[in-house]
Amino acid sequence: MNRDVLFFDLDGTLIDSAVGITRCVAHALECMQHPVPPQEELRRWIGPALRTSFAPLFHDAERVEQAVLHYRERFESHGWREHEIYPDIGEVVQELHAAGHLLAVVTAKNEPHARRIVEHLPFGHCFTDVIGATPDGSRSHKPELIAEALQRLSLQPGRCWMIGDRHMDIEGARHHGMRNIGVLWGFGGAEELRRAGAQYLANTPRELPGLLGQSGALVPAAH
Structure with a gap:
Protein backbone atom coordinates (compact mmCIF):
# COMPACT_ATOMS: atom_id res chain seq x y z
CA MET A 1 0.00 0.00 0.00
CA GLU A 82 -21.34 13.67 24.39
CA HIS A 83 -20.23 11.33 21.61
CA GLU A 84 -19.57 7.69 20.86
CA ILE A 85 -16.67 6.24 18.86
CA TYR A 86 -17.85 4.30 15.82
CA PRO A 87 -17.16 0.55 15.98
CA ASP A 88 -13.83 -0.50 14.45
CA ILE A 89 -12.74 3.02 13.43
CA GLY A 90 -10.16 3.25 16.21
CA GLU A 91 -8.57 -0.04 15.27
CA VAL A 92 -8.48 0.89 11.58
CA VAL A 93 -6.93 4.30 12.32
CA GLN A 94 -4.22 2.61 14.38
CA GLU A 95 -3.57 0.08 11.61
CA LEU A 96 -3.24 2.83 9.01
CA HIS A 97 -0.91 4.76 11.30
CA ALA A 98 1.20 1.66 11.91
CA ALA A 99 1.37 1.07 8.13
CA GLY A 100 3.16 4.41 7.78
CA HIS A 101 0.40 6.75 6.65
CA LEU A 102 0.41 10.34 7.88
CA LEU A 103 -2.98 11.07 9.45
CA ALA A 104 -4.67 14.37 10.28
CA VAL A 105 -8.15 15.47 11.30
CA VAL A 106 -9.75 18.15 9.11
CA THR A 107 -13.08 19.33 10.51
CA ALA A 108 -15.46 22.29 10.40
CA LYS A 109 -15.65 22.09 14.19
CA ASN A 110 -14.02 24.93 16.12
CA GLU A 111 -10.34 23.90 16.25
CA PRO A 112 -9.87 24.17 20.05
CA HIS A 113 -12.97 21.98 20.55
CA ALA A 114 -11.80 19.49 17.93
CA ARG A 115 -8.34 19.26 19.50
CA ARG A 116 -9.85 18.62 22.91
CA ILE A 117 -11.96 15.76 21.56
CA VAL A 118 -9.16 14.16 19.51
CA GLU A 119 -6.72 14.36 22.44
CA HIS A 120 -9.17 12.32 24.52
CA LEU A 121 -9.77 9.63 21.90
CA PRO A 122 -7.91 6.38 22.65
CA PHE A 123 -6.38 6.59 19.16
CA GLY A 124 -5.93 10.37 19.11
CA HIS A 125 -2.14 10.04 19.22
CA CYS A 126 -2.23 8.67 15.66
CA PHE A 127 -3.05 12.11 14.22
CA THR A 128 -0.20 14.46 13.38
CA ASP A 129 -2.43 17.53 13.54
CA VAL A 130 -6.02 18.68 13.96
CA ILE A 131 -7.14 21.38 11.55
CA GLY A 132 -10.45 23.04 12.40
CA ALA A 133 -12.43 26.22 12.02
CA THR A 134 -11.22 29.49 13.50
CA PRO A 135 -13.36 30.77 16.40
CA ASP A 136 -14.35 33.88 14.40
CA GLY A 137 -15.48 31.79 11.42
CA SER A 138 -12.95 33.26 9.00
CA ARG A 139 -11.87 29.70 8.17
CA SER A 140 -14.84 27.37 8.39
CA HIS A 141 -15.62 25.73 5.04
CA LYS A 142 -14.02 22.51 3.83
CA PRO A 143 -12.02 23.93 0.87
CA GLU A 144 -10.46 26.49 3.23
CA LEU A 145 -9.83 23.88 5.92
CA ILE A 146 -8.16 21.50 3.48
CA ALA A 147 -6.06 24.38 2.11
CA GLU A 148 -4.94 25.17 5.66
CA ALA A 149 -4.06 21.50 6.25
CA LEU A 150 -2.04 21.33 3.02
CA GLN A 151 -0.16 24.50 3.90
CA ARG A 152 0.37 23.66 7.55
CA LEU A 153 1.73 20.20 6.76
CA SER A 154 3.58 21.26 3.56
CA LEU A 155 1.71 18.75 1.40
CA GLN A 156 0.70 18.43 -2.24
CA PRO A 157 -2.95 17.44 -2.89
CA GLY A 158 -1.88 14.49 -5.00
CA ARG A 159 -0.50 12.75 -1.91
CA CYS A 160 -3.71 13.12 0.07
CA TRP A 161 -7.12 11.56 0.59
CA MET A 162 -10.14 13.16 2.27
CA ILE A 163 -12.33 10.71 4.21
CA GLY A 164 -15.70 11.97 5.42
CA ASP A 165 -19.43 11.42 5.66
CA ARG A 166 -20.94 14.62 4.20
CA HIS A 167 -21.03 16.29 0.81
CA MET A 168 -18.83 19.11 2.16
CA ASP A 169 -15.97 16.63 2.64
CA ILE A 170 -16.22 15.36 -0.93
CA GLU A 171 -16.67 18.80 -2.44
CA GLY A 172 -13.68 20.10 -0.49
CA ALA A 173 -11.53 17.23 -1.73
CA ARG A 174 -12.65 17.72 -5.33
CA HIS A 175 -11.94 21.45 -5.09
CA HIS A 176 -8.29 20.55 -4.51
CA GLY A 177 -8.19 17.59 -6.91
CA MET A 178 -7.73 15.14 -4.05
CA ARG A 179 -8.80 11.52 -3.88
CA ASN A 180 -11.69 10.94 -1.52
CA ILE A 181 -13.81 8.33 0.23
CA GLY A 182 -17.36 8.89 1.42
CA VAL A 183 -18.24 6.88 4.53
CA LEU A 184 -21.73 5.49 5.03
CA TRP A 185 -21.81 5.10 8.82
CA GLY A 186 -22.17 8.85 9.41
CA PHE A 187 -24.80 11.48 8.69
CA GLY A 188 -24.73 11.99 4.91
CA GLY A 189 -25.73 8.77 3.18
CA ALA A 190 -24.93 7.25 -0.20
CA GLU A 191 -27.16 9.51 -2.31
CA GLU A 192 -25.71 12.71 -0.87
CA LEU A 193 -22.15 11.47 -1.27
CA ARG A 194 -22.68 10.25 -4.84
CA ARG A 195 -24.23 13.59 -5.83
CA ALA A 196 -21.17 15.33 -4.42
CA GLY A 197 -18.94 13.15 -6.63
CA ALA A 198 -17.50 10.70 -4.12
CA GLN A 199 -14.76 8.61 -5.71
CA TYR A 200 -15.33 5.64 -3.40
CA LEU A 201 -17.90 4.70 -0.75
CA ALA A 202 -17.08 2.69 2.38
CA ASN A 203 -19.84 0.79 4.16
CA THR A 204 -17.72 0.11 7.24
CA PRO A 205 -14.35 1.30 8.59
CA ARG A 206 -12.88 -2.11 7.77
CA GLU A 207 -13.27 -1.31 4.06
CA LEU A 208 -11.00 1.75 4.23
CA PRO A 209 -7.58 0.03 3.89
CA GLY A 210 -8.69 -1.83 0.77
CA LEU A 211 -10.08 1.32 -0.86
CA LEU A 212 -6.92 3.26 -0.02
CA GLY A 213 -4.91 0.53 -1.74
CA GLN A 214 -6.57 1.38 -5.05
CA SER A 215 -4.69 3.78 -7.28
CA GLY A 216 -7.80 5.70 -8.49
CA ALA A 217 -7.22 8.64 -10.78
CA LEU A 218 -7.30 12.09 -9.25
CA VAL A 219 -10.60 13.95 -9.28
CA PRO A 220 -10.47 17.12 -11.43
CA ALA A 221 -10.27 20.28 -9.33
CA ALA A 222 -13.37 22.48 -9.26
CA HIS A 223 -13.33 25.81 -11.04
Whole structure:
Protein backbone atom coordinates (compact mmCIF):
# COMPACT_ATOMS: atom_id res chain seq x y z
CA MET A 1 0.00 0.00 0.00
CA ASN A 2 1.32 3.46 -0.86
CA ARG A 3 2.05 5.66 2.15
CA ASP A 4 -0.51 8.37 1.48
CA VAL A 5 -1.67 11.22 3.68
CA LEU A 6 -5.16 10.70 5.08
CA PHE A 7 -7.38 13.58 6.18
CA PHE A 8 -10.25 12.37 8.37
CA ASP A 9 -13.38 14.33 9.11
CA LEU A 10 -14.38 14.17 12.78
CA ASP A 11 -18.18 14.27 13.30
CA GLY A 12 -19.83 11.36 11.51
CA THR A 13 -16.53 9.75 10.55
CA LEU A 14 -14.54 9.14 13.74
CA ILE A 15 -17.26 9.87 16.29
CA ASP A 16 -21.05 9.82 16.44
CA SER A 17 -21.53 13.28 17.93
CA ALA A 18 -25.26 13.61 17.26
CA VAL A 19 -26.22 13.87 20.94
CA GLY A 20 -23.71 16.59 21.81
CA ILE A 21 -24.27 18.71 18.72
CA THR A 22 -28.07 18.56 18.72
CA ARG A 23 -28.30 19.30 22.44
CA CYS A 24 -26.00 22.31 22.01
CA VAL A 25 -28.02 23.59 19.03
CA ALA A 26 -31.23 23.18 21.03
CA HIS A 27 -29.67 25.03 23.97
CA ALA A 28 -28.61 27.92 21.72
CA LEU A 29 -32.04 28.19 20.13
CA GLU A 30 -33.74 28.16 23.54
CA CYS A 31 -31.41 30.92 24.75
CA MET A 32 -32.30 32.92 21.62
CA GLN A 33 -36.03 32.27 22.29
CA HIS A 34 -36.33 30.51 18.95
CA PRO A 35 -38.45 27.36 18.50
CA VAL A 36 -36.44 24.16 18.66
CA PRO A 37 -37.12 21.96 15.59
CA PRO A 38 -37.60 18.16 15.73
CA GLN A 39 -34.59 15.93 16.33
CA GLU A 40 -34.35 14.83 12.70
CA GLU A 41 -34.02 18.44 11.58
CA LEU A 42 -31.46 19.14 14.28
CA ARG A 43 -29.30 16.32 12.88
CA ARG A 44 -28.87 18.33 9.67
CA TRP A 45 -26.70 20.72 11.66
CA ILE A 46 -24.01 18.07 11.88
CA GLY A 47 -21.36 18.91 9.31
CA PRO A 48 -21.88 22.50 8.13
CA ALA A 49 -20.25 25.46 9.85
CA LEU A 50 -22.35 26.80 12.74
CA ARG A 51 -22.79 30.24 11.22
CA THR A 52 -24.00 28.68 7.97
CA SER A 53 -26.81 26.96 9.87
CA PHE A 54 -27.73 29.81 12.24
CA ALA A 55 -27.75 32.55 9.57
CA PRO A 56 -31.07 31.60 7.88
CA LEU A 57 -32.82 31.60 11.26
CA PHE A 58 -31.70 35.00 12.54
CA HIS A 59 -30.84 37.10 9.45
CA ASP A 60 -28.67 39.33 11.60
CA ALA A 61 -24.91 38.97 12.08
CA GLU A 62 -24.99 40.03 15.74
CA ARG A 63 -27.73 37.54 16.64
CA VAL A 64 -25.94 34.79 14.73
CA GLU A 65 -22.83 35.46 16.84
CA GLN A 66 -24.93 35.35 20.02
CA ALA A 67 -26.30 31.96 19.00
CA VAL A 68 -22.80 30.67 18.27
CA LEU A 69 -21.65 31.80 21.73
CA HIS A 70 -24.59 30.03 23.41
CA TYR A 71 -23.76 26.86 21.48
CA ARG A 72 -20.11 27.02 22.50
CA GLU A 73 -20.90 27.64 26.17
CA ARG A 74 -22.76 24.35 26.42
CA PHE A 75 -20.31 22.52 24.16
CA GLU A 76 -17.37 23.50 26.38
CA SER A 77 -19.14 22.35 29.55
CA HIS A 78 -20.95 19.24 28.29
CA GLY A 79 -21.14 18.78 24.54
CA TRP A 80 -17.53 17.85 23.80
CA ARG A 81 -17.95 14.64 25.84
CA GLU A 82 -21.34 13.67 24.39
CA HIS A 83 -20.23 11.33 21.61
CA GLU A 84 -19.57 7.69 20.86
CA ILE A 85 -16.67 6.24 18.86
CA TYR A 86 -17.85 4.30 15.82
CA PRO A 87 -17.16 0.55 15.98
CA ASP A 88 -13.83 -0.50 14.45
CA ILE A 89 -12.74 3.02 13.43
CA GLY A 90 -10.16 3.25 16.21
CA GLU A 91 -8.57 -0.04 15.27
CA VAL A 92 -8.48 0.89 11.58
CA VAL A 93 -6.93 4.30 12.32
CA GLN A 94 -4.22 2.61 14.38
CA GLU A 95 -3.57 0.08 11.61
CA LEU A 96 -3.24 2.83 9.01
CA HIS A 97 -0.91 4.76 11.30
CA ALA A 98 1.20 1.66 11.91
CA ALA A 99 1.37 1.07 8.13
CA GLY A 100 3.16 4.41 7.78
CA HIS A 101 0.40 6.75 6.65
CA LEU A 102 0.41 10.34 7.88
CA LEU A 103 -2.98 11.07 9.45
CA ALA A 104 -4.67 14.37 10.28
CA VAL A 105 -8.15 15.47 11.30
CA VAL A 106 -9.75 18.15 9.11
CA THR A 107 -13.08 19.33 10.51
CA ALA A 108 -15.46 22.29 10.40
CA LYS A 109 -15.65 22.09 14.19
CA ASN A 110 -14.02 24.93 16.12
CA GLU A 111 -10.34 23.90 16.25
CA PRO A 112 -9.87 24.17 20.05
CA HIS A 113 -12.97 21.98 20.55
CA ALA A 114 -11.80 19.49 17.93
CA ARG A 115 -8.34 19.26 19.50
CA ARG A 116 -9.85 18.62 22.91
CA ILE A 117 -11.96 15.76 21.56
CA VAL A 118 -9.16 14.16 19.51
CA GLU A 119 -6.72 14.36 22.44
CA HIS A 120 -9.17 12.32 24.52
CA LEU A 121 -9.77 9.63 21.90
CA PRO A 122 -7.91 6.38 22.65
CA PHE A 123 -6.38 6.59 19.16
CA GLY A 124 -5.93 10.37 19.11
CA HIS A 125 -2.14 10.04 19.22
CA CYS A 126 -2.23 8.67 15.66
CA PHE A 127 -3.05 12.11 14.22
CA THR A 128 -0.20 14.46 13.38
CA ASP A 129 -2.43 17.53 13.54
CA VAL A 130 -6.02 18.68 13.96
CA ILE A 131 -7.14 21.38 11.55
CA GLY A 132 -10.45 23.04 12.40
CA ALA A 133 -12.43 26.22 12.02
CA THR A 134 -11.22 29.49 13.50
CA PRO A 135 -13.36 30.77 16.40
CA ASP A 136 -14.35 33.88 14.40
CA GLY A 137 -15.48 31.79 11.42
CA SER A 138 -12.95 33.26 9.00
CA ARG A 139 -11.87 29.70 8.17
CA SER A 140 -14.84 27.37 8.39
CA HIS A 141 -15.62 25.73 5.04
CA LYS A 142 -14.02 22.51 3.83
CA PRO A 143 -12.02 23.93 0.87
CA GLU A 144 -10.46 26.49 3.23
CA LEU A 145 -9.83 23.88 5.92
CA ILE A 146 -8.16 21.50 3.48
CA ALA A 147 -6.06 24.38 2.11
CA GLU A 148 -4.94 25.17 5.66
CA ALA A 149 -4.06 21.50 6.25
CA LEU A 150 -2.04 21.33 3.02
CA GLN A 151 -0.16 24.50 3.90
CA ARG A 152 0.37 23.66 7.55
CA LEU A 153 1.73 20.20 6.76
CA SER A 154 3.58 21.26 3.56
CA LEU A 155 1.71 18.75 1.40
CA GLN A 156 0.70 18.43 -2.24
CA PRO A 157 -2.95 17.44 -2.89
CA GLY A 158 -1.88 14.49 -5.00
CA ARG A 159 -0.50 12.75 -1.91
CA CYS A 160 -3.71 13.12 0.07
CA TRP A 161 -7.12 11.56 0.59
CA MET A 162 -10.14 13.16 2.27
CA ILE A 163 -12.33 10.71 4.21
CA GLY A 164 -15.70 11.97 5.42
CA ASP A 165 -19.43 11.42 5.66
CA ARG A 166 -20.94 14.62 4.20
CA HIS A 167 -21.03 16.29 0.81
CA MET A 168 -18.83 19.11 2.16
CA ASP A 169 -15.97 16.63 2.64
CA ILE A 170 -16.22 15.36 -0.93
CA GLU A 171 -16.67 18.80 -2.44
CA GLY A 172 -13.68 20.10 -0.49
CA ALA A 173 -11.53 17.23 -1.73
CA ARG A 174 -12.65 17.72 -5.33
CA HIS A 175 -11.94 21.45 -5.09
CA HIS A 176 -8.29 20.55 -4.51
CA GLY A 177 -8.19 17.59 -6.91
CA MET A 178 -7.73 15.14 -4.05
CA ARG A 179 -8.80 11.52 -3.88
CA ASN A 180 -11.69 10.94 -1.52
CA ILE A 181 -13.81 8.33 0.23
CA GLY A 182 -17.36 8.89 1.42
CA VAL A 183 -18.24 6.88 4.53
CA LEU A 184 -21.73 5.49 5.03
CA TRP A 185 -21.81 5.10 8.82
CA GLY A 186 -22.17 8.85 9.41
CA PHE A 187 -24.80 11.48 8.69
CA GLY A 188 -24.73 11.99 4.91
CA GLY A 189 -25.73 8.77 3.18
CA ALA A 190 -24.93 7.25 -0.20
CA GLU A 191 -27.16 9.51 -2.31
CA GLU A 192 -25.71 12.71 -0.87
CA LEU A 193 -22.15 11.47 -1.27
CA ARG A 194 -22.68 10.25 -4.84
CA ARG A 195 -24.23 13.59 -5.83
CA ALA A 196 -21.17 15.33 -4.42
CA GLY A 197 -18.94 13.15 -6.63
CA ALA A 198 -17.50 10.70 -4.12
CA GLN A 199 -14.76 8.61 -5.71
CA TYR A 200 -15.33 5.64 -3.40
CA LEU A 201 -17.90 4.70 -0.75
CA ALA A 202 -17.08 2.69 2.38
CA ASN A 203 -19.84 0.79 4.16
CA THR A 204 -17.72 0.11 7.24
CA PRO A 205 -14.35 1.30 8.59
CA ARG A 206 -12.88 -2.11 7.77
CA GLU A 207 -13.27 -1.31 4.06
CA LEU A 208 -11.00 1.75 4.23
CA PRO A 209 -7.58 0.03 3.89
CA GLY A 210 -8.69 -1.83 0.77
CA LEU A 211 -10.08 1.32 -0.86
CA LEU A 212 -6.92 3.26 -0.02
CA GLY A 213 -4.91 0.53 -1.74
CA GLN A 214 -6.57 1.38 -5.05
CA SER A 215 -4.69 3.78 -7.28
CA GLY A 216 -7.80 5.70 -8.49
CA ALA A 217 -7.22 8.64 -10.78
CA LEU A 218 -7.30 12.09 -9.25
CA VAL A 219 -10.60 13.95 -9.28
CA PRO A 220 -10.47 17.12 -11.43
CA ALA A 221 -10.27 20.28 -9.33
CA ALA A 222 -13.37 22.48 -9.26
CA HIS A 223 -13.33 25.81 -11.04
